[in-house]
Amino acid sequence: MNMSGRCAACKYLRRRCPSDCILSPYFPSNDPQRFTSVHRIYGASNVAKMLQELLPHLRVEAAETLCYEAQCRIQDPIYGCVGVISQLHQQIQDTECQLAKTRAEIALMMNSDGQEPPQAQVDQQI
Amino acid sequence: MNMSGRCAACKYLRRRCPSDCILSPYFPSNDPQRFTSVHRIYGASNVAKMLQELLPHLRVEAAETLCYEAQCRIQDPIYGCVGVISQLHQQIQDTECQLAKTRAEIALMMNSDGQEPPQAQVDQQI
Numbered sequence: 001m002n003m004s005g006r007c008a009a010c011k012y013l014r015r016r017c018p019s020d021c022i023l024s025p026y027f028p029s030n031d032p033q034r035f036t037s038v039h040r041i042y043g044a045s046n047v048a049k050m051l052q053e054l055l056p057h058l059r060v061e062a063a064e065t066l067c068y069e070a071q072c073r074i075q076d077p078i079y080g081c082v083g084v085i086s087q088l089h090q091q092i093q094d095t096e097c098q099l100a101k102t103r104a105e106i107a108l109m110m111n112s113d114g115q116e117p118p119q120a121q122v123d124q125q126i
Numbered sequence: 127m128n129m130s131g132r133c134a135a136c137k138y139l140r141r142r143c144p145s146d147c148i149l150s151p152y153f154p155s156n157d158p159q160r161f162t163s164v165h166r167i168y169g170a171s172n173v174a175k176m177l178q179e180l181l182p183h184l185r186v187e188a189a190e191t192l193c194y195e196a197q198c199r200i201q202d203p204i205y206g207c208v209g210v211i212s213q214l215h216q217q218i219q220d221t222e223c224q225l226a227k228t229r230a231e232i233a234l235m236m237n238s239d240g241q242e243p244p245q246a247q248v249d250q251q252i
Contacts, residue, residue, distance in 0.1 A: 041176075043169050050167075050203065058204050065208040069195060077176065078184050081207060082191040088214035095221040102228045109235055 008035035009044055022048045026063035034067055041070040134161035135170055148174045152189035160193055167196040 007024035010017035012035055017024055023044070027035040038047050047066060051059045072081035079086070133150035136143035138161055143150055149170070153161040164173050173192060177185045198207035205212070 041168065041172065043172055046167065046169055046172075050199075054203060062204045065205050068208055069199075069206055073176075073195075077180060078188045079191050080195055081211065082194055084211055085207065085214065088211065088218065092214065092218055092221060095218060095225060099221060099225045099228060102225060102232065106228065106232055106235070109232070 005029075008032045009039070012036060012039065013044060022051055026051070026059065037070040037074060038063075038066050041073050042066065131155075134158045135165070138162065138165065139170060148177050152177070152185065163196040163200060164189075164192050167199050168192065 006015075006017035006029060007021055008027040008029050008031060009023040010021060011029055012032065023035070027038075035044075038044075042050075047063075050066065051062060054062055069081050072084060076083045132141075132143035132155060133147055134153040134155050134157060135149040136147060137155055138158065149161070153164075161170075164170075168176075173189075176192065177188060180188055195207050198210060202209045
């Protein structure tokens with residue numbers, strides 16, 4: 001491959017991009033930021049090693065998630081994407097709390113009516 | 127510091143552990159696996175660099191989340207902890223779906239009764 005057709009990684013590292021470059025399919029030259037993010041967090045050789053250890057058809061997803069985690073770590077150097085996980089746990093807790101509250105409303109209505117919940121009807125409609 | 131008091135990182139890298147070792151407080155010698163995980167994914171020098179860029183009191187949390195992400199990536203080399211994020215998104219969707227269903231049950235009961243939901247009473251009780 002000639003020097004002008006190098007991938008973002010080889011361009012950044014100022015090296016020739018071989019035709020079998022492990023990084024080339026996942027780090028195109030038109031998105032240099034994508035490579036600099038993973039390089040900053042993992043280092044190019046660790047990224048190459050992690051991709052190399054996977055079967056070729058699994059590498060796209062791995063490169064994608066490595067980029068996501070690297071970008072999270074750059075944005076939040078303390079918590080990285082573990083910060084996202086914490087927020088989602090909080091959101092689950094909030095939604096479960098709303099659900100418990102709504103179920104308590106139904107229970108209250110049952111008590112005041114002596115009525116069964118219209119479960120079967122709802123299941124058909126939703 | 128003498129050679130026997132080295133942290134897990136310096137022990138692994140077979141080097142002297144200086145008294146101001148950046149990794150030493152977060153990678154004690156009694157938990158060598160903790161260091162080997164982050165070393166495998168990020169490399170010791172990237173971990174040291176990321177910790178160095180933070181104020182000292184923020185480094186404990188950063189080391190903790192880096193260890194967590196590294197362990198996730200070792201367990202799931204394709205998705206890493208992004209796999210956890212996907213599962214949590216699914217859990218939120220499931221809970222929101224249950225909530226919508228439960229609210230629909232209330233709406234049905236309202237329709238059959240011509241009654242207002244006992245919101246105020248529930249809020250007081252929960």
